[in-house]
Amino acid sequence: MKQSSLCPLVEKGIQVLSKRWTVLIVHQLLSGPQRFCTIETAIPISGRLLSERLKDLEQEGIVHREVYPETPVRIVYSLTDKGLALAPVIREMENWSREWVKIDPDEHETL
Amino acid sequence: MKQSSLCPLVEKGIQVLSKRWTVLIVHQLLSGPQRFCTIETAIPISGRLLSERLKDLEQEGIVHREVYPETPVRIVYSLTDKGLALAPVIREMENWSREWVKIDPDEHETL
DNA sequence: TAAGTTAATTACTTTTCGTAACAAAGTTTA
DNA sequence: TAAACTTTGTTACGAAAAGTAATTAACTTA
Numbered sequence: 001m002k003q004s005s006l007c008p009l010v011e012k013g014i015q016v017l018s019k020r021w022t023v024l025i026v027h028q029l030l031s032g033p034q035r036f037c038t039i040e041t042a043i044p045i046s047g048r049l050l051s052e053r054l055k056d057l058e059q060e061g062i063v064h065r066e067v068y069p070e071t072p073v074r075i076v077y078s079l080t081d082k083g084l085a086l087a088p089v090i091r092e093m094e095n096w097s098r099e100w101v102k103i104d105p106d107e108h109e110t111l
Numbered sequence: 112m113k114q115s116s117l118c119p120l121v122e123k124g125i126q127v128l129s130k131r132w133t134v135l136i137v138h139q140l141l142s143g144p145q146r147f148c149t150i151e152t153a154i155p156i157s158g159r160l161l162s163e164r165l166k167d168l169e170q171e172g173i174v175h176r177e178v179y180p181e182t183p184v185r186i187v188y189s190l191t192d193k194g195l196a197l198a199p200v201i202r203e204m205e206n207w208s209r210e211w212v213k214i215d216p217d218e219h220e221t222l
Numbered sequence: 223t224a225a226g227t228t229a230a231t232t233a234c235t236t237t238t239c240g241t242a243a244c245a246a247a248g249t250t251t252a
Numbered sequence: 253t254a255a256a257c258t259t260t261g262t263t264a265c266g267a268a269a270a271g272t273a274a275t276t277a278a279c280t281t282a
Contacts, residue, residue: 006138006153013208014134020239023125027117036260042117046240051261071248072259082211089207092200097124100193131270147229157271162230182279183228224282231276239268244261251256 016060017089021045021053026062026083027090033066033078062086127171128200132156132164137173137194138201144177144189173197 017023021043028034028042040050054077057063062083068074079086128134132154139145139153151161165188168174173194179185190197 006135007205007209008214009212010138010205010208011135012214013212014138014204016212017204018129018131018134020129020131023129024117024122027121027125046242047261048241048263049239052239072257073247075260085207085211089200089203092203093125093128094118094121096196096200097121098118100196101120101124101127103119103123157273158230159232159272160270163270180278183226184278186229226281227279229277231274233272233274235270235272237268237270239266241266242264244263246261247259249257252254 017086019053019056021049022057023086023090023093025050025053025057026079026086029063029077029079029083030087030090033076035074035076039077057083128197130164130167132160133168134197134201134204136161136164136168137190137197140174140188140190140194141198141201144187146185146187150188168194 024043024045025039028039036047036050036054039045039054040047043050045053054063054065058065060082061080064078064080064083066076066078068076135154135156136150139150147158147161147165150156150165151158154161156164165174165176169176171193172191175189175191175194177187177189179187
């Protein structure tokens with residue numbers, strides 16, 4: 001590990017966004033507040049990792065967690081202002097993906 | 112693993128960009144074509160991983176690799192058009208980082 | 223001949239990921 | 253009353269990826 005001459009804020013920001021599943025989860029939450037099982041269904045992530053990532057994102061102040069003590073318990077996740085501010089990042093990722101990404105026919109995921 | 116209702120191009124694009132070190136390497140190459148050791152010095156990544164990632168990025172058509180058979184050998188990496196097209200993504204990441212990211216005083220890397 | 227250079231690889235340890243089984247807490251069903 | 257079901261989250265464990273350090277190839281210079 002070496003040091004970097006890059007702006008520390010930018011470096012940390014990029015590292016946060018480079019963590020696996022983080023951007024896909026934020027992308028999903030941009031469609032509105034939703035509960036655990038909804039996110040789990042929308043993204044090919046396991047419950048174990050989703051739980052871990054949501055905890056990380058709450059820690060980072062990107063996601064808000066609200067508990068409704070019904071039965072069974074209902075927990076709704078939503079984006080904070082910091083999370084909502086990621087909308088432009090994700091919009092540009094979508095633009096780039098649609099213009100440049102090609103699906104390699106050899107890497108079918110059995111849909 | 113479950114399937115996703117998300118656009119497959121966007122999902123794949125986000126997955127590519129979410130791979131560790133990828134965005135930082137592209138960010139670094141946006142400042143111009145440069146050789147292996149320059150990137151290695153600018154980013155806190157090990158040579159082993161940098162070599163692996165550059166191979167991935169060349170495979171994805173994001174990075175171009177040019178060999179100058181001098182002594183010792185000089186190899187210059189640069190962004191392709193597909194790689195250059197990531198500039199808006201990275202610009203928005205920088206904007207977000209500078210506005211929202213705070214450095215936790217407990218996580219000093221000994222500079 | 224020995225030492226030095228850059229890009230990359232190999233060997234090995236540590237961390238993270240993916241899968242599946244299980245737990246808590248309360249409601250409904252039998 | 254007990255068994256079964258719900259959602260969210262945890263635990264256990266094998267597999268994959270990352271981090272560290274030593275080594276290689278190919279050629280030059282001392």
